Amino acid sequence: MAYTFENHLHNFACWTAARAVQRNFTTTQNIVTVIEASDLIRVEEYQIQTAQEFDTFHRRCCKQLIESFKIILPELDVSYGRAAKIVAIYIKTSVIIKTLGEGNLAKVSHPPIDRILLANIHKDYKDLNVMNNPWTMLTETEYFELIAKLRTIRIEKFWELEVYWSVAQIHKK
Numbered sequence: 001m002a003y004t005f006e007n008h009l010h011n012f013a014c015w016t017a018a019r020a021v022q023r024n025f026t027t028t029q030n031i032v033t034v035i036e037a038s039d040l041i042r043v044e045e046y047q048i049q050t051a052q053e054f055d056t057f058h059r060r061c062c063k064q065l066i067e068s069f070k071i072i073l074p075e076l077d078v079s080y081g082r083a084a085k086i087v088a089i090y091i092k093t094s095v096i097i098k099t100l101g102e103g104n105l106a107k108v109s110h111p112p113i114d115r116i117l118l119a120n121i122h123k124d125y126k127d128l129n130v131m132n133n134p135w136t137m138l139t140e141t142e143y144f145e146l147i148a149k150l151r152t153i154r155i156e157k158f159w160e161l162e163v164y165w166s167v168a169q170i171h172k173k
Contacts, residue, residue: 010041013094020089020112021082026073031086034068040090043105051151051158054108059140061087081113081138088112096159107157110147111165113138120164125153 018031035041040061048054062083069078089112096106111117113135122131128149133142155161 013090016093017086017089021085034065037068038064049104051108080140081135111161117165
């Protein structure tokens, strides 16, 4: 069996997505299982061009992830916010970094949403009121309301919003 760079990248993207959402949630293996049962692993095949196309793809993938979790762990309550973080980190790792942040998908895919990102955005854009709910509890409606607010910030590529995310902020509580 050949182990290709694409296999390697997929494995790493699954691991990074799992690590990003895993605390007080579930195991890496469970997260890998639901990723591999979704359209997320074929994101590049969709040739997404616009934010609207991405949002449609995003909704489909998040619903697939949530439904797969319900099958393997019926007792687990999976929010849209958690599923969205899996999607964002998987795409960031498997596509955006690989393409050096270029291309239509890099331009329109959502950045990973977390407390650090939102708190730092709030410092510069208080009027957006982005600190309403913890990312782990966001419903689909709340998530897309937040994305609409974030899209008002003037940047060329949506991943550039991560300028507001800082590793140094992780250890400050």
